[in-house]
Amino acid sequence: MRNLLMKVSYDGTDYNGFQTQPGGHTIQDYLEEAIHRLSGEQLKITASGRTDAGVHARGQVFNFYTASPIPLERWCMALNTWLPEDIVVTEAMEVPEDFHSRRAAKRKTYRYTINANQFPDIFNRRYQIHHYGKLDIEAMRQGLSHLIGTHDYTTFASRKSTKPSHVRTIFDAWIETDTSMCRPGTKDQGIIHTYLTGNGFLQHMVRIIMGTLIEVGEGRRHPDDMRVILEAKNRAAAGPTAMSKGLMLWEVEYDIPSIAETPSIQTT
Template sequence: MRNLFMKVNYDGTHYDGFQTQPKGNTIQDQLEKAIHHLTGEGLKITASGRTDAGVHAYGQPFNFLTSSRIPIERWCLALNTRLPQDIVVTEACEVPLSFHSRRGAKRKTYRYLINGNRFPDPFQRRWQYHHPVALNIPAMEQGLAHVIGTHDFTSFASRRSTKTSHVRTIFETHMEVDRSMCRPGSSDQGVIHTYITGSGFLQHMVRIIMGTLINVGEGKCQADDVAHILAACDRAAAGPTAIAKGLALWNVEYGETEK
């Protein structure tokens, strides 16, 4: 038996998230179907975590046990010829049998894209939240800094969360603005990239943080209000859940000896 570790990129637009559901078309379904077609094995893969419907990923890790002797260097190409074009396996290697993609993950980074230009970009529309009204980006950065550290993130968790603890640690955050597509002399603000790295995340956590930061950027609340919202441990205190298409799982890190 072999334990294979892989990474997959996907455009989540047409999928109901990563994890298999009783009803729905998921990334896990597509990967398991491709593996079954390749090896004849009806196996289950283990991913680094879930993503919501419509959320994307760059290099999301997953692993699975297989008795197949297919050489490791052939797996990516073999799976990609059996997958939809919006799902691409990019890496494959063999890891110890004890390795577990979810339990071994140490740090996860999510990226959220806001297109702050006056007009949407038709070529990037599936990966960006278009917000044509001016945002106070420095205030958003100030508000974002308040989530760094170990906190109870109940205010930024879905009301449907089933986790016994909402305590999570955010290691770092930052925002970048790409103004390369701004029109000269216009009110375009560019594309705002927000990165949040933590030990783990609750359902809708990043999207609720972003919805709250957008409220800050619109002047509906102040940057320092984010600290009070966090301390309230009340979902009603935070802003709306930002739309899914702007969110992507950006990176997952493991310890040096994990795989």
Template structure:
């Protein structure tokens, strides 16, 4: 028996989220079907966490147990040939038997992309929220900085959250802009990428943070009010939940050195 760890990218547009659910058509279902087709084994994979319907991943991590003798370096290509073209496994390695993708995740980073140009970017349209109105990016950055640190994030969690504690730590959060597609002489502001990196995230947490930051960017909320919203510990104090399509699980990092290539864990 071996414990295999894999890194997977997916375009979540056409799926009902990562985790298996009664409606089917999830990323997990397709991964488990591909493993079954390849190895003949009906496995249950464990991921670093779920992602919502329509949310994407650049570097989701999962692991599973297998008795298959297929060499570890063959798995990526063999699985990809059995997966839809919008799910791609990019790394595979053997890890200690007690390794667990969710419990041992030390840091997760999400990226949320807003297209603040007048027109949608049709080549990136599946991975962006289009917001043609003007946004105050400085104010959004200032608001975002209030979230760094250890806080009770109840105001930024779905009311459906059943977690016993809503205390999480955001290690870092920052905004990067890409103005390469702006048309000269227009109000185009380019792509606004917001990165949020933390110990773990509650249901809808990044999307509610983004919906609130957009309200700040529109000038309807002062950046310092993020503090008040945190302190309210009440979902009603925060802004709307931003659409899932702009969100991408960017990377998951672990703190282990045995039997793993370190480059997997830091990208």
């Protein structure tokens, strides 16, 4: 029996999130069906975490146990033949038997994208929200800085959260702006990418942070209000939950040597 780790990218627009649920049509459902078609095994995969409906992933990680003799280097290409075109497995490697994608994850990075140009980008509209009004990006940076550290993030958690503790650590948070598509002489501000790296995130946490941060950018809140909002530990103190389509699971990091150092990752 082998324990295989895989990395998958997906456009979550048309799916009911990553995790299997009664309504079906999830990323997990399609991955498990592809594995069944390929190896004949009915199994459950374990992911680094769930993503909600409409949320995308550049680097979701999952693992599963298999008795299949299929060579490691064939898994990615073979699985992709059975997957929809908006789900692509990009890496595969064998990991220790006790490896668990969620419990072993040390750092996760999410990216949230805002198109702050006057007009929407029809080619990237599935991966960004459009905000044509002026945003104070520097104020957003200042507000974001108040969230770095170890805190109780109850304010930025869904009211439906069932986690026993809302204490998490955000290691880093920053904003990058791409102005390459801005039209000279216009009010275009570019594409605003906000990155948050932490040891874990609560349900809707990044989206609530972004909904509140947008209000800072609009001048409806002061950057220092983010500290007060955080300390309130009350969901009502924060802004709205930003739309899911702007959110992407960017990267999941592990510190297990067999993952960090072994050059056997197969990329297709």
